[in-house]
Amino acid sequence: MSPTGGRFLALSRFAAGSVLDGLLPRRCLSCDARVGVTEGICATCWRETPFLERPWCQRLGTPFSYDVGAGxxxxxxIAAPPLFDRLRAVAFYDGPARQLVLSLKFSRRRELARPMARWMVRSGQELFQSDSLIVPVPLHWTRRLTRRFNQAADLAREVARQTGTGYEPLLLKRLKRTRQQVGLTAGDRRRNVRTAFALDARRLGAVPGRHFVLVDDVLTTGSTVTACVRCLLGAGAASVDVLTFALVDPNTQPARGRDLP
Structure with a gap:
């Protein structure tokens, strides 16, 4: 294409974008206020989002109040090391971060998966290896039929696409429709999912010696991801990291619900 043709194409795209912006102004993903960038949040929501930043715990990704050294x-x-190697999340499950999770999950705003995954990739960039496989926490088929999609799978697919990492959406299966975890104590959550997951026998050959990144939308006590991690490690996975969009702050949970690992 000639330089003149390239400039004309660029101007045409700019003009088309300006027209669309006028007809469909950019909106904050959380509160719907007008914003200046596509797939972004407004300044107010940005300030109110409890982003997780370094320095943080190498295992759980929870921030330290001061830098205590790498690793x-x-x-x-230390008190209860998790089965997984590392956990990374974008933000604590509060404010606009909580609103985004709820909008994706219950309001079926599936377009949120792409920007949410972009933040997840930023937060979990150290987790991705050349031979990694990304797997979502699965839904039971009856719940997926009702909801019509799995929000964890939407996020995992976008994370895999944005990182160029392998994606295995059907490796993990949920064998039984467990009770909703909301409102259960940590112990009840563990018992609720203890035998809920298994690996697809047709895909077991993909597990031995591989590194996995397990993806979910929010982590509360960790009972669900721990059950999934146990399945992967039991089948020979070399290691499993966990990547979520949000993490319930263990310091604000009721004492009966604290059991992150």
């Missing part, structure tokens, strides 16, 4: 573990990880 440090927090008290919770």
């Amino acid at each position: 440090a573990w927090g008290p919770q990880a």
Whole structure:
């Protein structure tokens, strides 16, 4: 294409974009206020989002109030090391971050998966290896039939696409329709999902010696991801990391619900 043709095409795209912006102004993903960028949040929502930033616990990704050195573990990880290697999340499950999770999950705003995954990739960039496989936490087929999609799978697919990492959406299966985890104590959550997951026998050959990144929308006590991690490690996975959009702050949970690993 000639330089003149290239400039004309660029101007045409700019003009088309300007027209669309006038007809369909950009909106904050959380509160619907007008914003200046596509797939972004407004300044107010940005300030109110409890983003997780370094320095943080190497295992659980929870922030430290001051830098204690690279690779440090927090008290919770030391007291009860999780089965997974590392956990990374974009934000605590509060404010606009909570609103985004609920909008994706219950309002079926599936277009949110792409920008949410972009933030997840940023937060979990150290988790991705050349031979990694990304797997979502699965839904039981009856719940998926009712909801019509799995929000964890939408996020995992976008994370895989944005990182160029392998994606295996059908490796993990949920064998039974468990009770909703909301409102259950940590112990009840563990019992609720103890035998809920298994691996697809036709895909077991993809597991031994591989590194996995398990993706979900929000982590509360960790009982669900722990059950999934146990399945992968039991089948020979070399290691499993966990990547979620949001993490319930373990310091604000009721004492009966604290059981992150």
